[in-house]
Amino acid sequence: GAGVSQSPRYKVAKRGQDVALRCDPISGHVSLFWYQQALGQGPEFLTYFQNEAQLDKSGLPSDRFFAERPEGSVSTLKIQRTQQEDSAVYLCASSFREGTYEQYFGPGTRLTVT
Amino acid sequence: AQKVTQAQTEISVVEKEDVTLDCVYETRDTTYYLFWYKQPPSGELVFLIRRNSFDEQNEISGRYSWNFQKSTSSFNFTITASQVVDSAVYFCALLWTGNQFYFGTGTSLTVIP
Numbered sequence: 001g002a003g004v005s006q007s008p009r010y011k012v013a014k015r016g017q018d019v020a021l022r023c024d025p026i027s028g029h030v031s032l033f034w035y036q037q038a039l040g041q042g043p044e045f046l047t048y049f050q051n052e053a054q055l056d057k058s059g060l061p062s063d064r065f066f067a068e069r070p071e072g073s074v075s076t077l078k079i080q081r082t083q084q085e086d087s088a089v090y091l092c093a094s095s096f097r098e099g100t101y102e103q104y105f106g107p108g109t110r111l112t113v114t
Numbered sequence: 115a116q117k118v119t120q121a122q123t124e125i126s127v128v129e130k131e132d133v134t135l136d137c138v139y140e141t142r143d144t145t146y147y148l149f150w151y152k153q154p155p156s157g158e159l160v161f162l163i164r165r166n167s168f169d170e171q172n173e174i175s176g177r178y179s180w181n182f183q184k185s186t187s188s189f190n191f192t193i194t195a196s197q198v199v200d201s202a203v204y205f206c207a208l209l210w211t212g213n214q215f216y217f218g219t220g221t222s223l224t225v226i227p
Contacts, residue, residue, distance in 0.1 A: 003158075033213070042118075042205050042217030043159070056213055089157065103215075105151075105159035 002026070004106035006092050012112045013082045021077045021109045025094030032075050033103060034067055035091040043091055049075060082113045116141050118208050120218035127196050128226050135191045135221045137206030143167075146210040148182065148189045153220070154202040165189065196225045 005024045013019050025032050031050055035043035036059075045059040051072040060067070064083075069075040079086055089110050093103040117140040127133045139148065150162040163173065165182050173180050177194045193200055203220045210216075 031213075035215075040219070042207070042219050043215070044217070045214045048213040059214070091159065093159075102161055102164060104161070107156060107158045110157075 004092055004094050004104050006090075006106040006109050008109060009107065010110050010112075012114060015082060015084060015113055017082055018078065018080045019082055019111060021079075021090050021111070023075045023077070023092030023094075023106060025073065025075070025092070026096070026104055027073075029094035029096050029104075031095040031097065031103075032069055033093045033095075034075070034077050035093065036061075037089040037091055037108070039088070046077070046090075079111075082111075084113050087111055087113045116208055116210050116214075116216045118206050118216050118218035120204075120206055120221050122221045123219070124222045124224070126224045126226060129198060130195050132192060132194050133196050133223065135193075135204050135206075135223070137189045137191065137218060139187050139189065139206070139208045141208060141210045143210045146208060149207040149209065149215070150180065150189075150191050151205045151207060151217075152202045153205060159205070162191075193223075196223075198225050198227050201225045 007022045033048050034046040036046055037043040047060055047067045048056040049069040052069050064080045066078045089108040091108045092106045095103050119138045146167045148165045152160045152162055163180055170182050179192045181190045201224050203222045205220045206218045208216045
């Protein structure tokens with residue numbers, strides 16, 4: 001596809017379950033970003049990859065959050081032992097060159113932890 | 115500290131009215147970028163504009179215009195002759211260094227037909 005895709009679009013998890021959220025960036029895009037958007041709030045930065053290297057993970061809220069991009073394309077955000085406060089929309093964005101500048105966002109994955 | 119404030123939480127206008135969305139930012143850096151994004155109900159953030167801190171020229175793109183004023187740390191967005199399709203949440207964002215965006219809390223715009 002032409003844009004950033006994310007799957008699943010919706011995920012319901014019971015508290016304590018592990019979840020994995022997938023992001024397919026635009027082909028050839030070097031940079032990939034994850035954001036967390038709580039209800040009624042703006043997106044908040046989680047982590048940044050340049051190719052397969054995770055250059056910034058300062059926004060990850062706890063050690064239960066883990067992201068990877070092993071081959072420099074598809075990325076997975078994993079949340080272990082989910083908590084209710086993890087309920088949010090998780091947005092992925094990609095950029096064709098190093099750094100942020102013009103980021104193209106995916107539709108997001110809405111995670112609900114019950 | 116870096117901060118973006120969008121004081122208007124919700125705005126409703128009647129179709130064809132003009133509307134201005136306010137954005138005030140804080141940063142200690144002299145080099146930074148400001149952005150506006152649109153988030154329609156589908157959830158995807160759509161890039162509208164980017165300005166760097168050294169370019170204070172206002173910009174017009176069709177019905178959209180942006181007013182960047184460093185003196186007041188504001189980067190306001192005006193939609194002229196609003197249309198129902200403009201209904202969305204609009205976010206202002208600041209990029210100062212590295213790779214972290216700082217988004218405001220958004221302004222929800224409803225255009226009533």
